Amino acid sequence: MSPLADWVVDFAAGSREMRDLLGGKGANVAEMTRVLGAQMVPGGFTITTQACVAYMASGALPEGLEGEVTEALDRLESHTGRRLGDAADPLLVSVRSGARESMPGMLDTVLNLGLNDETVAGLAQRSGNERFAWDSYRRFVQMFGNVVLGVPGEHFEHAIAASKRVRGVTLDTELDAAALRELTREFQGLYDFPADPREQLFRAIRAVFDSWQGERAVTYRRLNRIPDTWGTAVNVQQMVFGNLGERSGSGVAFSRDELTGAPEPSGDFLTNAQGEDVVSGVRTPRDIRELRSWIPEVHGQLMKILSTLERHYRNMQDTEFTVQDGRLYMLQTRDAKRPAQAAVRFAVDAVAEGLLDREAAILTIDPAALDALLHPTFDPHADYELVASGVAASPGAASGEIVLSAAEAVAAAGEGREVILVRSFTEADDVAGFHAARGILTSEGGKASHAALVARGMGRPAVTGAAAVEVDLAAGEVRVGGRVLQAGDHIAIDGSLGRITLDRVPLVEPEVSEEFQTVLGWCDELRVLGVRANADTPADASKALELGAEGIGLCRTEHMFLGERQPLMAAFIMAEEEGERAAAIEQLRPLQESDFEQILTTLDGRPVTVRLLDPPLHEFLPHPETLPEGSTARRRVEQLQEANPMLGTRGVRLGILFPELYEMQVRALFAAAARVPGAQIEVMVPLVAYERELELMRELIEGVAAEHAHADYLIGTMIELPRACFQADEIARDADFFSFGTNDLTQTALGFSRDDIEGRVLGRYIDVKILDRSPFETLDTPGVGQMVRMGAWLGRTRKPELKLGVCGEHGGDPDSIDFLHHSGIDYVSCSPYRVPIARVAAAQAAIRAGRANA
Numbered sequence: 001m002s003p004l005a006d007w008v009v010d011f012a013a014g015s016r017e018m019r020d021l022l023g024g025k026g027a028n029v030a031e032m033t034r035v036l037g038a039q040m041v042p043g044g045f046t047i048t049t050q051a052c053v054a055y056m057a058s059g060a061l062p063e064g065l066e067g068e069v070t071e072a073l074d075r076l077e078s079h080t081g082r083r084l085g086d087a088a089d090p091l092l093v094s095v096r097s098g099a100r101e102s103m104p105g106m107l108d109t110v111l112n113l114g115l116n117d118e119t120v121a122g123l124a125q126r127s128g129n130e131r132f133a134w135d136s137y138r139r140f141v142q143m144f145g146n147v148v149l150g151v152p153g154e155h156f157e158h159a160i161a162a163s164k165r166v167r168g169v170t171l172d173t174e175l176d177a178a179a180l181r182e183l184t185r186e187f188q189g190l191y192d193f194p195a196d197p198r199e200q201l202f203r204a205i206r207a208v209f210d211s212w213q214g215e216r217a218v219t220y221r222r223l224n225r226i227p228d229t230w231g232t233a234v235n236v237q238q239m240v241f242g243n244l245g246e247r248s249g250s251g252v253a254f255s256r257d258e259l260t261g262a263p264e265p266s267g268d269f270l271t272n273a274q275g276e277d278v279v280s281g282v283r284t285p286r287d288i289r290e291l292r293s294w295i296p297e298v299h300g301q302l303m304k305i306l307s308t309l310e311r312h313y314r315n316m317q318d319t320e321f322t323v324q325d326g327r328l329y330m331l332q333t334r335d336a337k338r339p340a341q342a343a344v345r346f347a348v349d350a351v352a353e354g355l356l357d358r359e360a361a362i363l364t365i366d367p368a369a370l371d372a373l374l375h376p377t378f379d380p381h382a383d384y385e386l387v388a389s390g391v392a393a394s395p396g397a398a399s400g401e402i403v404l405s406a407a408e409a410v411a412a413a414g415e416g417r418e419v420i421l422v423r424s425f426t427e428a429d430d431v432a433g434f435h436a437a438r439g440i441l442t443s444e445g446g447k448a449s450h451a452a453l454v455a456r457g458m459g460r461p462a463v464t465g466a467a468a469v470e471v472d473l474a475a476g477e478v479r480v481g482g483r484v485l486q487a488g489d490h491i492a493i494d495g496s497l498g499r500i501t502l503d504r505v506p507l508v509e510p511e512v513s514e515e516f517q518t519v520l521g522w523c524d525e526l527r528v529l530g531v532r533a534n535a536d537t538p539a540d541a542s543k544a545l546e547l548g549a550e551g552i553g554l555c556r557t558e559h560m561f562l563g564e565r566q567p568l569m570a571a572f573i574m575a576e577e578e579g580e581r582a583a584a585i586e587q588l589r590p591l592q593e594s595d596f597e598q599i600l601t602t603l604d605g606r607p608v609t610v611r612l613l614d615p616p617l618h619e620f621l622p623h624p625e626t627l628p629e630g631s632t633a634r635r636r637v638e639q640l641q642e643a644n645p646m647l648g649t650r651g652v653r654l655g656i657l658f659p660e661l662y663e664m665q666v667r668a669l670f671a672a673a674a675r676v677p678g679a680q681i682e683v684m685v686p687l688v689a690y691e692r693e694l695e696l697m698r699e700l701i702e703g704v705a706a707e708h709a710h711a712d713y714l715i716g717t718m719i720e721l722p723r724a725c726f727q728a729d730e731i732a733r734d735a736d737f738f739s740f741g742t743n744d745l746t747q748t749a750l751g752f753s754r755d756d757i758e759g760r761v762l763g764r765y766i767d768v769k770i771l772d773r774s775p776f777e778t779l780d781t782p783g784v785g786q787m788v789r790m791g792a793w794l795g796r797t798r799k800p801e802l803k804l805g806v807c808g809e810h811g812g813d814p815d816s817i818d819f820l821h822h823s824g825i826d827y828v829s830c831s832p833y834r835v836p837i838a839r840v841a842a843a844q845a846a847i848r849a850g851r852a853n854a
């Protein structure tokens with residue numbers, strides 16, 4: 001492709017396959033034009049993402065672009081029969097961003113472009129509606145100033161508020177033509193407004209390109225892992241007008257309920273309004289069902305279109321439309337971002353309706369988002385005072401301190417405080433605050449407001465449109481139910497029910513819905529990877545089973561020595577002679593035995609991997625400063641302090657230095673197993689680097705096992721140090737299984753302290769693009785991942801029947817699971833709440849692999 005011919009593509013020439021080049025919006029508008037016909041979709045053209053990439057590289061519009069835009073504009077002018085800048089009958093266009101992945105509200109848009117003092121008169125005359133013409137002009141001057149010249153939005157909002165006050169009206173729609181003209185003039189006084197429509201157009205195009213590099217877009221990309229290099233396309237489209245009067249309006253419509261996934265279209269609209277009014281949340285919109293009573297034909301036509309688009313895309317659609325004087329136009333469509341419950345419901349219904357097969361249906365679910373389904377909600381039986389309600393905009397309950405700005409939310413989260421971001425409405429610049437907050441509450445907006453979309457995208461609970469909540473930023477107050485609250489005061493929201501309270505409401509665990517069970521059942525049939533859970537208590541173990549775990553892949557025994565048992569453990573560690581140590585150990589053994597018995601009983605014959613004690617011993621000791629100076633205890637504790645405990649006396653080293661400790665644990669385990677019929681135990685040794693370490697531990701374990709009748713056991717090791725990966729064949733000699741501890745393997749392979757790096761180094765590393773996410777969250781596949789593969793391969797070379805698992809945090813991360821599917825691993829093990837996510841992710845990995853091989 002010669003770049004000279006390819007900076008611009010007409011809607012009529014594009015298709016959904018051209019997403020990388022045209023961006024999601026451009027590709028879909030083109031596709032929609034084909035599917036619905038050109039009469040349903042206003043005409044236009046797309047300036048490609050490649051043009052943006054070239055612009056970012058050189059800082060100037062690429063050569064040839066202006067010529068191509070001019071030609072495309074000529075074609076649009078002849079298609080519409082109007083010319084840009086024509087004083088009698090002007091063509092007006094919108095200039096909208098559109099990246100490959102949708103980034104709702106993050107990039108810029110300019111509407112009504114082409115207006116100036118001459119064309120506004122033409123527009124007024126043609127429409128016979130002077131108020132409409134000045135409303136459009138006012139909006140354009142406002143948006144252009146804000147988006148292209150960076151004039152702060154408040155300057156315009158204050159002027160509008162003042163104008164309404166002077167005229168004694170409350171709604172924007174009540175401002176008459178004269179008021180709007182005055183406002184337009186006032187706005188033009190805020191900056192140097194360019195009257196020439198061509199200059200307006202090229203400046204708007206550059207502004208959209210620039211918005212790709214803007215702070216909020218960069219933040220959004222980082223949170224959503226969208227590469228900075230993609231660039232955004234720019235769509236120039238003929239304007240249709242939702243603000244032409246009472247038979248005009250704008251809205252968003254989903255092909256199914258965007259919250260629940262139920263097969264009834266949902267959405268919001270506003271009469272006599274343009275699209276940004278609906279999304280910004282400044283006016284509270286009407287439910288899409290009310291379209292029927294407003295203009296029944298439009299309602300019928302829209303419902304039909306939603307169904308056509310859904311069948312065409314084979315996915316739930318999220319559309320924007322405008323009604324101009326009773327006539328419907330579709331402005332865009334895209335696959336709907338949806339909360340987990342809607343995703344699951346859609347998958348099940350789509351299979352039942354024959355829209356998708358099971359595999360395709362499973363692939364429409366974002367496994368990471370399923371987290372939200374496992375969020376607690378307010379206990380329905382709890383007594384609490386409901387101070388206000390609003391729109392249930394994003395599911396789950398959350399509570400915390402009120403914060404009134406995104407910056408405060410970020411700062412508070414940095415200090416480990418849980419906060420709820422409370423705003424009148426939110427703007428794209430609030431994104432970082434969303435991420436930092438536990439939940440979002442807005443007094444305005446609906447289900448499609450910016451706050452709702454972003455919250456759902458991030459899996460944060462949100463209540464929007466809670467009109468009884470009055471947010472007074474100037475006073476730093478929130479007034480609700482006759483009370484005045486300040487930042488720092490407690491508030492709780494339930495985004496599944498749209499409720500708000502100041503009480504501390506007990507939460508209940510969610511039920512796994514029937515549909516979710518159905519999907520999980522399909523996933524279990526399709527996946528190859530096993531899924532176990534990391535659980536240390538009977539309660540965690542039964543939660544894990546309830547969520548579908550096939551066994552316990554990691555039972556960390558150190559948690560069993562904290563709390564009231566900590567003094568016994570401390571006595572053991574601090575004992576200076578054998579006898580004292582043996583006495584302490586003897587007291588610990590029965591307690592440990594009962595822990596194991598309970599867990600084995602809960603697992604009822606499923607495998608349980610019990611890891612022998614791992615952490616540094618001094619974690620069980622008091623701080624030396626708390627002990628009397630000069631005392632023996634203090635001296636002993638001081639002796640045991642280590643400069644780098646993560647790499648000190650921990651893991652198998654404990655078993656080598658204090659064999660009686662591991663003997664006690666193994667004895668307790670076998671005694672417990674003997675009392676639980678069918679118990680399947682796997683004894684796991686942590687932090688092995690040398691084959692001889694495991695050889696010694698195997699002798700120790702077998703020695704104890706020989707004292708007991710229970711024979712169904714395996715002995716294995718964590719593989720969590722680089723040397724163990726390189727020497728896995730040697731280590732396999734004494735192992736029946738390996739479990740890759742990818743937390744420690746990441747820590748030791750990268751030399752990143754897992755406790756220190758996230759807070760200090762990671763942010764900067766992501767900023768300067770060394771990393772795009774934490775390697776403790778998603779496996780560093782080129783480094784750590786390759787070590788896992790090598791360890792798996794070497795181990796199996798020595799011992800083909802070797803069982804292989806992964807029990808680091810990565811075991812519950814969808815991207816890591818996809819990689820592990822291809823790494824010879826038998827199962828992953830993750831925290832109980834991530835088990836369903838792992839089941840879906842493992843199925844998706846298998847489906848994708850099958851398709852790639854087909």
Ligand code: PEP
Binds near residue numbers: 554720740743745807
């Ligand atoms: C690991 O290192 O990956 C692991 C599972 O063990 P822990 O997190 O307890 O060190």
Ligand code: MG
Binds near residue numbers: 741
């Ligand atoms: Mg570890």
